[in-house]
Amino acid sequence: MEKKELEYIHSFAEYVDRFIRLLIDYSPKLVSALIILFVGLYVIRFINRLVRKIMVKRELDPTLSKFLADSLLWALRVLLFVTFISKLGIETSSFVAILGAAGLAIGLSLQGSLSNFAGGMLIILFKPFRVGDTIEAQGVVGTVLEIQIFVTKLITGNNQTIFVPNGILSNGVIINYSMQGNRRADLVFSLSYDTNIKTAKDIVMQVMLNHPKVLKNPAPTVTVRDLTDSAIHLSIKPWAKNVDFGDMSSDILENCKEAFDAAGIVTQPFVREASKG
Template sequence: MTLSQDYVADYASTFVKNLIEYSPKLISAFLILFIGLYAIGLINRLIRKVMIKRDLDPTLTNFLADILLWVLRVLLFVTFISKLGIETSSFVAILGAMGLAVGLSLQGSLSNFAGGMLIILFKPFKVGHLIEAQGELATVTEIQIFVTKLTTANNQTVFIPNGILSNGTITNYSLQKYRRADLTFSISYDSNIKKAKDLIMEVLNNNPKVLQTPKPEVFVKNLTDSAIQLAVRPWANNEDFGAVFTETLENCKAAFDTAGIVIQPYVKEFSATTT
């Protein structure tokens, strides 16, 4: 098959004519695209600065700024293709169908996204809080859209999906200003209960990290077959809790040794049945 020179010339002429006629739309569309991208970046930075100046939570700031960024980008893209002369109604219908298909295939991810929004809005915990959830006791280092990043005491990183995290039980150890340590000492029946209680109270009162309001408590918790159990309840600020817990154990043991009070070892009780 051969092409005549006249056909090629007509085709080239038509192409150049259409290009010249279409070039204003093309140029204006790309101008809108580039200017829009610059304006979106500028707006995003401005919104972030405003939210930071208003002392908004950093996690919420990043989340809202990211959502705004992608919404503006989608609107800019629709404007861009509309300026090129492409029908946006059919394009929006295609996007809707694609969104439905993607939504059905990513139900778990959407659940995690919704969980992330609930966590950010209702704030059961913040970055830096010590929490216990899904069998993990760790510090929150980052709240992302789909997962929450935790760091354990032995420096391991744990990622928990926001869906199950927002629907599960969360214990927040950092939400209150101070915590109570629940300790139990088992002493022998030969020991003087009042003397043991006085020694424990002396240890607690001599520790500057132990709060006096609320007051620490020492009382008989239980009388078992093998020991007298004393409950020790000191209060401490969150940052001093670990130190108060360990120092109370160590100092009470030393005081008991000096006073001759015997700590009764744990004895497991068995129930015998006869047949």
Template sequence: MNLDPDQLSSYANTFLKVLIDYSPKLISAFIILFAGLYIIRLINRFIRRIMVKRNLDPTLTKFLADILLWVLRIILFVSFISKLGIETSSFVAILGAMGLAVGLSLQGSLSNFAGGMLIILFKPFKVGHTIEAQGVIGTVNEIQIFVTKLITANNQTIFIPNGSLSNGNIINYSLQRIRRADLTIAISYDTDIKKAREMITAVLKNNPKVLETPAAEVSVKNLTDSAIQIAVRPWATNEDFWGVYADTLENCKQAFDTAGIIIQPYVKESSKKNNTESNEI
């Protein structure tokens, strides 16, 4: 293919003319873009400082700041393409159609976004609280727009979608300052119930982590076929709860061993049924 030098020269002159005519728009558009990004960063920092000074919840602060950041970026992008000479009306129509299509395909994500908004507004839990939800227990590490991040006791990270989290049952173990341990100790029918209760009460009184108010409860819970079940319900702070739970079981076992009281092992109903059928045979 032979190229005419005059034709190439004409193309080059046309390109340079268009470039020279369009360069002011191009330069001004990029000035707006870079200046806008810098200003948005300053505004975001300023808003965060104001919300921190007003002692707003850290999660709410981050959530609102992120939303503001993306809104300002979208406005800047529309201004940028408008300065380039692109018709924004048709562009907005295209964005609307794309938004509808994306919205229909991402209904679950929108549900998670709405769930995150509900969690932020109504605050059933905060960062640092220990909760039980969706069959898992963990400490809230971060509340994001779509998911909530939990850290379990064995240092595993669990992400729960905000949609299912906001629509399900949530047990917040940190909302109250104190917590009650519900323990059950089974003893044989040969044991003096009054003596066993007195020993358990003494164990609880000797533990400084057990709260005096509310008072601990030691009472007969149930009379089964194989044992007397005693309910032991001491109160402790959230920080001392698991220590009180373990110490109560250990110290009661040691006290019973010293007094010669036998803790009755748990017998499953299926095992008792099998033993009964064997005896009948």
């Protein structure tokens, strides 16, 4: 065998021997680090289940409960990972500095998302609306399907799903039609000047009192809203429960028109909803 080959074999044997010695010296750290890792994962799962049960028992908002539990889970995992690599003998100060720099860079690149995240937290904490409420915000009206951390999911009356970013939603005007339980319709009928106002008001009031979905308390009202150059505008304000609002408003308009026709009262060629107020 040539001398060069013998040198290669001798060097390889030295490397193997050095690796075995290093493995023997390092094995206690490796074993203890693995024990910490597996025990830590078990403890984290136990703490996470316990925290979720406590929040369910205290009847916290489901979205907030899930977010807090997930945040705690990842925070404990990061802490466990840092402990694991520290036990292996790896310097953690530089690793923490890298994490901080990465977090700063990510934060600067995701300013819009962070704004939506903060808005989601404000909505979850202060509850201007809940799942199932009908709201109007950012030019859309819909029923809240889900409040997520970054967006709120709405469904409109024509079955369109709308995602509204929580940042602009939390900083804008929100009209919650469901919070008070009852809702008032503000309707207007335009009548001819030949109309006897008292007779027309009595007809409208009778229509509202006879409708089963119009609430007696608060009581419905009918008043003269305006006298224009061409018509008398009657303001009709019945109340209904939120679930009955749409059907009630439509029925009142239809029933009033039929009652006016039967009484010979002439309506102008438009019926419209008044501005809210």
